[in-house]
Amino acid sequence: MASNFKSSIQRGCDFIHDFACSLCEEDGLNTEAQHFCNQCTKYYCVNCVSTHNKLYKRHTVLDRKDVKKWAAPPGMVDVLERCDRHPGEALKLVCGDHDQLCCHVCVAVDHRHCSSIQHIPDVAKGIRKDPEFRQLPKRVLFIRKQIEDMENDRKKSSSSLRKARTAFVDEIKAIRRKINDILDKMEKTTVQELDGLVADQEMSIKKDMESCTQMHEELKSLMDYIQSKDSSGEPPLYIGFRKCKEKIKQATEILQNMSTVVKYDITFRKHNGIEDNLSSMKTFGELNESNVYCKQPLISLFPRDYVFATGGYKEYNVSMSSDKHTCAIEGICELPGGEVVISDYHNMTVKLLDQEYRVVDHCDVPKYPLDVCHIGGNEVVVCVNKFGVRRELHFINITKGKLVTTRKLSFTNNCYGAAYHGNNLYISSYTALYVYTMTGQLVKKLYEDKSGGYTVSKIAISNDGKTIFITNYSNDQLITLDNLGNKLAIFTDSDLRKPIGVHATTAGHVFVCCFESDTVLQVDKDGKTKLATLAREQDGVYRPQAFFFSSRSSSLVVGREKDTLLVLNVR
Missing domain, CATH: 2.120.10.30 (TolB, C-terminal domain)
Incomplete structure (x- = not known):
């Protein structure tokens, strides 16, 4: 399966290579050579060279770094003159209308209506004297240098990215540690404030309960006194009656004061934008007492600037x-x-x-x-x-x-x-x-x-x-x-x-x-x-x-x- 896949890729490639793999060519494939063997005088692609090296361990194999030492391949001219679209046909013509090299099939199929079809030998006359042709080696060298520089730049960029990633990861972890420290302090402060508010509320509740207990006992004592003096004459009863009325009045006032607070409660509303402002905040949010009073509306659950949906x-x-x-x-x-x-x-x-x-x-x-x-x-x-x-x-x-x-x-x-x-x-x-x-x-x-x-x-x-x-x-x-x-x-x-x-x-x-x-x-x-x-x-x-x-x-x-x-x- 892998071999067939590789062959289909290579057969579908119509690039003209300066050196083609000798073994691949024998199989009808067009693969660029990356190695040359002086003893075999053959060219090998990346895949075929491994097979060659197993069979001929003592042969000298040159890679692309020594490409100048490679021998010119026989039949190179034939490869260069082959039509890219029709590999079995030689390039014999050039279309001036489309500025394209053509074989006879190309002309018959795609350039039948073109007015400027010329024979290559006619156009090629005096090519060595053409200024553009004479500058060709320098231009190729220049573009190859640019390609090489681009490849080196990409390699440096890749290395730089890896280094940057390492540095950023270290910085991110350092930021996380700082945020954790801030969060720990915020949590501690918030809980301390909460405990303080709870303690204050509990103290108020305790005082209310103590007042209730005291008034309850005092009223009970007065009633016990009145009932015990029921047969002792009217003066003691009158005294007990007056004191009991006074105590009832006191109890009523205390209950009225207590009843203004229907429920002791505490609310918590987190700071808006807490994620963006952690370092400037001392607590996770604003704590407020939210005692519910009679005839007062409940505190809103939504901040003032909240936009609803x-x-x-x-x-x-x-x-x-x-x-x-x-x-x-x-x-x-x-x-x-x-x-x-x-x-x-x-x-x-x-x-x-x-x-x-x-x-x-x-x-x-x-x-x-x-x-x-x-x-x-x-x-x-x-x-x-x-x-x-x-x-x-x-x-x-x-x-x-x-x-x-x-x-x-x-x-x-x-x-x-x-x-x-x-x-x-x-x-x-x-x-x-x-x-x-x-x-x-x-x-x-x-x-x-x-x-x-x-x-x-x-x-x-x-x-x-x-x-x-x-x-x-x-x-x-x-x-x-x-x-x-x-x-x-x-x-x-x-x-x-x-x-x-x-x-x-x-x-x-x-x-x-x-x-x-x-x-x-x-x-x-x-x-x-x-x-x-x-x-x-x-x-x-x-x-x-x-x-x-x-x-x-x-x-x-x-x-x-x-x-x-x-x-x-x-x-």
């Missing part, structure tokens, strides 16, 4: 058997426990969903429920508005899986969108933004735009309260204000057509949904630049009207004029 979606049916119309979800918000509250405009009801987005309760409201806003704990407010008739904000408390309306506020302006910050309510009225106290007292009109009918649609407020985002439905804009009502930015984009819902997370991410372009966008914290178009109609977004970003489930919950709630997974 969607990763599929699901739809959840939120209709009820009592619904008379297709759902139109105008408002969405999430409770600390993961439950979701939505307003159904068409069916004039507010619905409570569990963490699996199943309807677990509802309460009817007058015409028409619009935006929903979480104001703390398990309490939300719902905008209820009918032009010229009803402009109200309903307060709803969620207790043991039930929606209970506790009170309502009435306004002179329309009530379309709502946001809450700093114990104030921010109410949009389609063309203006108002600030009210929790008791319904007007603080001020913060912003107004009468250039269209829906220039102030829904609103979102940054976690620090310094930035306010407004969707301008009429003019296809996202407006950014400071907390004094000054306009900071106007954002427009081809994907921002009829923006309606806007949401700002506690970490500073800003999202906008657009009714006409069927899109959900992420915008930078300043409201100036689009970071991503997260979803389109092909992702299930069709005529969105409200939405909410859930940090608990890392998803965007989108409400539409449809019986299903769209939940987009983000990453």
Whole structure:
């Protein structure tokens, strides 16, 4: 098999060699000779010379270094004059049109229409006097020198590459050792910080437990005293009664202080670009206490500069058997426990969903429920508005899986969108933004735009309260204000057509949904630049009207004029 393969390669080679292997030629092969034997006066290729050397160990064999000592091979002229394309034919002609040497077959097949076919003996007359021919030895020597230099350069390059590899490997290993040292120090420092935070938290927990134990024992002792003096007359009982009341008051205050911390916890968020900045960092990441306080949102799991991407979606049916119309979800918000509250405009009801987005309760409201806003704990407010008739904000408390309306506020302006910050309510009225106290007292009109009918649609407020985002439905804009009502930015984009819902997370991410372009966008914290178009109609977004970003489930919950709630997974 190997011999046949070698023969096919050699037979297919039409190169003209200055010296051809004698043995290969006898087999009809064309192989360049690399050796010459003075005794045999024959030429041998790399393969054939080994056979010769086994048979004739005392013969003197010359290699290419002594090529000048090789005898001229008989029949060399015949080899040179052989046609490359037709080896059995001699080169007799030259085509001036193509500047090619030809045999008769070449002319008959490929040069029948050429006008300049000449006989080689005629063209070759006076060749020795031709200046170009006379320079030929020098040119060949020059090009051979270049070839030799190129070969030597390649050999040097190969050697240099091997040396460079060795040097780079040593450098890489040295860098790795340095990085390992840095990582070891970072790990040690990070763990020390973690242990310190855990110790502080445990100390707070221990103090709470000790206070609970002390109050428990003191109250028990007082009750034991009162019960023991039950038959001793009223004065001792009165004294015990007063002290017990005082102790209950103390216990209540202690419990209230303790209850502000729902859960002691610690979070860890690694440094962005840690791989590129290891040498400048002291720890693997930033450690922060993340105690969960009552009426405070959970800390975001995503850094402020994080750009999200969607990763599929699901739809959840939120209709009820009592619904008379297709759902139109105008408002969405999430409770600390993961439950979701939505307003159904068409069916004039507010619905409570569990963490699996199943309807677990509802309460009817007058015409028409619009935006929903979480104001703390398990309490939300719902905008209820009918032009010229009803402009109200309903307060709803969620207790043991039930929606209970506790009170309502009435306004002179329309009530379309709502946001809450700093114990104030921010109410949009389609063309203006108002600030009210929790008791319904007007603080001020913060912003107004009468250039269209829906220039102030829904609103979102940054976690620090310094930035306010407004969707301008009429003019296809996202407006950014400071907390004094000054306009900071106007954002427009081809994907921002009829923006309606806007949401700002506690970490500073800003999202906008657009009714006409069927899109959900992420915008930078300043409201100036689009970071991503997260979803389109092909992702299930069709005529969105409200939405909410859930940090608990890392998803965007989108409400539409449809019986299903769209939940987009983000990453």
